[in-house]
Amino acid sequence: MAIIKPFRALRPQPALAKEVAARPYDVLNSAEAAAEAAGNPNSFYHVSKSEIDLPDGTDVHSEAVYLKAAENLQALRDAGTLFHEDQPCYYIYKLVMDGRAQTGLVCVSSIDDYNNGIIKKHEFTRPDKELDRINHITYTRAQTGNVFLAYDDVPELNTIIDHWQQRHAPVYDFIADDGIAHTIWVVDEAATGEQITELFATKVPATYIADGHHRAASAALVQKATNENIHSSANLNYFLTTIFPASQLAILDYNRLVKDLNGHSKADFLSQLEYDFIVEPIGHHEQKPSMLHEFSMYLDGTWYRLVAQEGTYTTDPIGILDVTILQNNVLDKLLGIKDPRTDKRIDFVGGIRGLGELVKRVNSGEMQVAFALYPVTIGQLFDIADSGNVMPPKSTWFEPKLRDGLLTHLI
Template identity: 50%
Template sequence: MATIRPFAGIRPAPAYAKEVAALPYDVMNTQEAREMVKGKPYSFLHIDRAEIDLPPDTDPYSPAVYQKAKETLETFEKQGIFIQDETPCLYLYRLTMDGRSQTGLVVCTSIDEYQNNIIKKHEFTRADKEADRIRHVDTLNANTGPIFLAYRENPQAAEIMAAEVKKFPLYDFIAEDGIGHTVWRIDDNDTIQALVKSFQTVDSLYIADGHHRNASAVKVGLKRREEKPDYTGEEEFNFYLSVLFPAQELHILDYNRLVKDLNGHTKEAFLAKLEEKFQITPAKTAVHPPKAHTFGLYLAGQWYLLEAKAEILSDHPVEGLDVSILQREVLTPLLAIGDPRTDKRIDFVGGIRGLGELEKRVDSGEMALAFSMFPTSMAELMATADAGLTMPPKSTWFEPKLRSGLFLHDLGK
């Protein structure tokens, strides 16, 4: 069973919600964040990336950055930009993009259920990225970015949520990128308890996005337990901020690859090697792969459709993924990309930026070739997590992104 828990959310006053809401801290670098907050004094990036309000040469991981984040949050609270609900609540958060909506339940989830694999992951995390968010959460004494979780089905919750979204929303705005954000507060105790009970029938929750935030939130909770050995398990630090979405509403985009050089191959030699494993068809326009096990290749101003031959396919939940096929059959043996997490010759571009971005970077000479990918499916993600396995890096790109700053969870004393 999955445990969900209401919390007294720290959140923007309604008049400031649109101004506060910001993209997650990890989808931009420091310089991009500095540009994004120009004319936006209340953007949550002032808290999530507090180095933007310090001198340009500031180390983004210095203690001064985390202290600045804490000071900014406290200032926003004093100014009434942020308020806190008086009683524990649940919230509904709907995102609408291109006419398609997904509605999640904003809750606190249990650090023990992450430890016990009820909350399942599908990616490895990096210690340096965890350390940053551990210090951020610990210094602010709050979960500041929600974890994006998915579940297979919960008919009882769906019925309750369908009734709740007919009520007047707490927030309802369209962000600069055209994505709609609507939030409802659920403060009726009977409704809260019915939702809590409904998730007791859900066997697993799956991390869709936010593996580093999740691992960091859990480690802060475990750190607090060490500092307070007489803890009961009911303290707020035993739980962390999450948004739970039904898997069927989620949309994964392609996560495309760019490589700097051909590893010494000529174009002709490289294509000849590819032809041993793939059926290759020149294309007149940019290739959006039409189905699983097909790929687009952009090389020397020409697009090709690649179709994997049967002998390189696999029924294994990870080895059968398109990202695994490309890594195993092309990136490692032909292009000498050993570890895509650390190799500087490969880059990744989320599908939200379009195939034109791939063409631009290859045509400029920055990169030698690009691969467009067929999106990983939610079924593949959950099968990987259920098997206790992990996907290759950059396997999934979810859109739309949850905005940070709409909900904070106070970890208490």
């Protein structure tokens, strides 16, 4: 069963929440972060993307960047922009995007649960990305990035969270520049907190990482390294999470772009595709896939509908995924991309950017062909995590995303 607990968040003064809030560090590059933070000394990008305050060309993984992050975090505390909660609390975090709401519980989750498989994973992590987060946590002494977890709905928990929202005013309530609404309530009543802790301990057998595998792995590695040297703060035994009921979550498509046709002519490539797919030209208008095992392909100014034929996939949790079908039958078989995690000829675009981004990059000549996929379902994600398998890289894109800086866990 899941072990969670309340914590004393480091958080902004209510009037400054919108200024502080920053998109997750890994969804934008340094130049984009610098542009968003321009003229705003309270932006949390000064902590999460601290290279924006260093000379152009600074290695984003250099010690100078992590030292600057620690310095900037302390400066926000010294200025009173951020303050440390007086007592451990749970926090309710509601996001609304395009009229769809999802509400999660912000807490700290047990690293023992992560190590013991109570918190289930569906992706491999990369050592270089782990090291980046390890250094950021170590230098700042804070977990600034939130791990997005999901769980099978528990009606009693939904009721508690709904009632709290109805009976209490939020501490933060703003609409970010991208139109996403962020509302946060502080659950500072001990009896309610105890109920929440107990329900997770008795009704939630597992939680699932939706987004934040590297943040979770890094927190566990920091705890292991520190505790091997000296028994340290109990805060290290937990990491910052926001946990959402599965029924409220939506997964967007995660699409692929490839630089070339691996020596095939256009005619030959289309002909080869017909061995494994029904191939139908659909013209110049964008059209998203409408069901599993259907793909949209953009090539030489034309969209095509591809439908996987029987025999191109298996029914096991991994084999049935559209990302697997595309990888095995197109990216590997025809385009020679064996490992999409390391091959420089492939790139990935989250569905939040729309199909227009695929058209733009192919038409520019940067890429030659694009593939749009039908989104993975939350049920597929749970099935794969339960089976102990991992998804192919870049399989899921969750929106809306939590903001950094609103709730930080100090270690």
